[in-house]
Amino acid sequence: MGTKWSADPWGTALALVTVMAATAAPAAAHGQAPDRAKPAQRIVLTNADTGRSVTASPGDDIEVRLIGYRENGLTWTWSIPASSDPGVLRRTAGRAAPNGDASATFNAEHGGTATITAQRRCRPDPGHFCPLVITPWKVTVEVK
Structure with a gap:
């Protein structure tokens, strides 16, 4: 032709x-x-998405934005979100802020299932005491 x-x-x-x-x-x-070819998507997950399952395609980015908070002399801080399987979901960026917020971006590399997890913990001001509570955050991502 x-x-x-x-x-x-x-x-x-x-x-x-x-x-x-x-x-x-x-x-x-x-x-x-x-x-x-399907254009890559950006999936944004927040505090409210804990317990969810989402589907992504190879090449998609998954952005996690967790918001900490402060009350009564206690700051509730998030750990930097992590992937259970970097071969499926590779973290390309991650940070924790002094105010308790944490964020991370993951790239869907290959087919499979991985979880993204983080934990919220208490950080007390002087003279205050934290309850012995750790709050987990978890989202399951299936890449296909």
Whole structure:
């Protein structure tokens, strides 16, 4: 299949369509559907998402934003979220802030299932005491 290039806008558009059709033809000739690449998604998870299960595709980014809080001389702080399987979900960024917030970004690398976890703990001001409570946060991510 030959492609004729032209300087006018219509000729360029037709040439692009011809090239796209030519690249899809080999997959169709073998009984396969043409590969239609899906743009990567960004999935944002927050405090309220604990216990959820989400589905992602390879290449997607999963961003976790956990908000700490302060009351009665106690600051409730989050640990930096972690992946149970870096081969499935690779952490590309992570930080904990002095105010108790924590965040992380994960890239969905390969098919499989991994969990993202973090823990909220108490940090007391001088003269205050924390209850012996650790609050877990967990989301299950299936990459397919």
